[in-house]
Amino acid sequence: MKSKKQNIKVSQPFTLSEDWLSVGLAFLLILLSVLGVLGEHGISIQF
Amino acid sequence: MKQPSLSQPFYSSIGFVLVIALSTLAWQVSKQVYNLQLPFNIPGKALEFPLWAAVIGLMGNAVLKTLHWYEPIKSGFRTELFLKIGLILLGAGISFKTVAMAAGGAVLQAVVMITSVFFFSWWLGGKFGLEDKLRAVMSTAISVCGVSAAIAAAGSVLAKKEQVTYVTTLVIVTALPLMVIAPALAGAMNLPQAVAGAWFGGNVDTTAAVVGAGTIYGEEAQKVASIVKSTQNALIGVVAFLLTLYFATVVDRESGERPSFNLIWQRFPKFVLGFILASLLYTLGWIDGGKGTAIEALKNWAFTLAFVCMGLELSVSELKRMGWAPVTVYLITTVFNTILALGVAWLIFGVLFPIGF
Numbered sequence: 001m002k003s004k005k006q007n008i009k010v011s012q013p014f015t016l017s018e019d020w021l022s023v024g025l026a027f028l029l030i031l032l033s034v035l036g037v038l039g040e041h042g043i044s045i046q047f
Numbered sequence: 048m049k050q051p052s053l054s055q056p057f058y059s060s061i062g063f064v065l066v067i068a069l070s071t072l073a074w075q076v077s078k079q080v081y082n083l084q085l086p087f088n089i090p091g092k093a094l095e096f097p098l099w100a101a102v103i104g105l106m107g108n109a110v111l112k113t114l115h116w117y118e119p120i121k122s123g124f125r126t127e128l129f130l131k132i133g134l135i136l137l138g139a140g141i142s143f144k145t146v147a148m149a150a151g152g153a154v155l156q157a158v159v160m161i162t163s164v165f166f167f168s169w170w171l172g173g174k175f176g177l178e179d180k181l182r183a184v185m186s187t188a189i190s191v192c193g194v195s196a197a198i199a200a201a202g203s204v205l206a207k208k209e210q211v212t213y214v215t216t217l218v219i220v221t222a223l224p225l226m227v228i229a230p231a232l233a234g235a236m237n238l239p240q241a242v243a244g245a246w247f248g249g250n251v252d253t254t255a256a257v258v259g260a261g262t263i264y265g266e267e268a269q270k271v272a273s274i275v276k277s278t279q280n281a282l283i284g285v286v287a288f289l290l291t292l293y294f295a296t297v298v299d300r301e302s303g304e305r306p307s308f309n310l311i312w313q314r315f316p317k318f319v320l321g322f323i324l325a326s327l328l329y330t331l332g333w334i335d336g337g338k339g340t341a342i343e344a345l346k347n348w349a350f351t352l353a354f355v356c357m358g359l360e361l362s363v364s365e366l367k368r369m370g371w372a373p374v375t376v377y378l379i380t381t382v383f384n385t386i387l388a389l390g391v392a393w394l395i396f397g398v399l400f401p402i403g404f
Binding site for chain 1: 074125127128131132135136139316317318320321325328334336340341342343344345347348351
C-alpha cells in the first residue's frame with residue numbers, strides 16, 4: 001500500500017527557457033506592430 | 048553581496064531600466080554623430096550604433112563598478128535575450144528563399160569551421176598544458192558561438208564555474224574589437240556583402256558582435272552574418288552531445304554521465320525556429336519587417352539593448368585569475384579562425400553558393 005506521502009505530487013515551478021521567452025516576446029512585438037499599437041500610428045519606436 | 052530574493056526582481060528591473068536609458072543615449076549619440084566629420088578624417092556615419100552602444104555599455108560598466116552598484120543589478124543585463132529577440136525580428140525582413148540559399152552554404156561553412164577551429168584550439172591548448180575541461184569550454188566557445196557555447200560545453204564536461212566565467216570574458220574581450228576591425232578589414236579588401244557577412248559569422252566569436260560587425264558593414268552583410276552564425280548556433284547541440292560522450296567515456300569514466308539524443312534537442316537554440324517562422328510569415332506577406340517598418344525599428348532597438356549589455360557585462364579582472372597561457376591559446380586560435388574563415392567564406396559564398404539579394 002502506498003503511503004499518503006508517496007501519493008503527494010510535488011508540483012514543479014513553471015519555468016520558461018530564455019530561448020522560448022525570446023520567441024514569445026519577439027512574436028508579441030510583431031503582433032503589436034501588425035495591430036498598429038507600436039509604430040507610426042501608435043507608440044513611437046522610431047530608430 | 049547576495050541580495051534578499053524578494054528584492055531580486057526589483058534590482059533586475061533597475062538594471063533593465065538602466066539598459067534602456069543607455070541604449071537611448073547610444074541611439075542619440077549615433078544620430079548626432081552621423082553627419083559629422085570626426086578627428087583623423089573619420090566620417091561620423093562610419094561609426095554605426097553597435098559601436099556606440101558597446102562603448103556606452105563599457106562606460107556604464109566602469110561607473111557601476113566604481114560605485115559598487117554593479118552586482119545587485121547585473122541580472123537585468125540580458126545580452127542573449129535581447130539578441131535572440133533581435134534575430135527573430137531580423138528574420139521578419141528576410142525572404143525564406145534567401146534564408147534557404149544562405150543556409151546551404153552556412154551549414155557547409157559551419158561544419159568546416161567548427162571542426163577545424165575546435166581541433167586546432169584543442170591541440171594548441173594541449174601544447175600549452177591547459178586542463179582538459181578548460182580546453183573543451185574554450186574550444187567550443189571559439190569554434191561555435193561564444194558565450195552560449197561556453198555555457199553549453201561547461202554543462203557537458205562539468206567544468207568549473209570560474210572556467211566558464213574566464214572563457215566568457217575572453218570571448219567578449221576579443222569580440223568587441225573584432226566587431227569594429229573586421230568590417231574595416233573587409234572594406235579595405237573590398238569584400239562583397241555576402242562574403243563579408245559569412246566571414247564575420249565565421250570568425251567573430253559571439254553572436255552579438257557578429258550582428259554588430261554585419262550592421263557596420265551593410266544591410267546584406269548583417270543578414271548573411273546572422274544566418275551563418277545562427278546555423279553555427281544550431282549545431283551546438285551536436286557539439287555538446289559529442290563532448291559529453293567523449294568526457295563520459297574517455298576523460299571522466301567514473302562519473303557515470305551518459306549523453307542522450309534528447310541532449311541535442313535540449314541544447315538546440317529554439318530562437319532559430321522563431322527566426323525561420325518569422326521569415327516564412329514575411330515571405331507569405333503576412334508580416335513586414337523590411338526597411339522603414341516598425342518591426343525593423345524594434346529589431347534595431349533589441350540589438351542596441353544587446354550591444355549595451357555586452358559592454359556592461361565585460362569583466363577584465365577575470366583574465367588575471369588564470370594566467371596568460373589560456374589567453375595566448377585563445378588569441379592564436381582567433382588569428383587562425385580569422386584567416387581560415389576568410390578563405391572558407393570566400394570559397395563558399397563567393398564561388399560555390401553566391402547569394403544575390
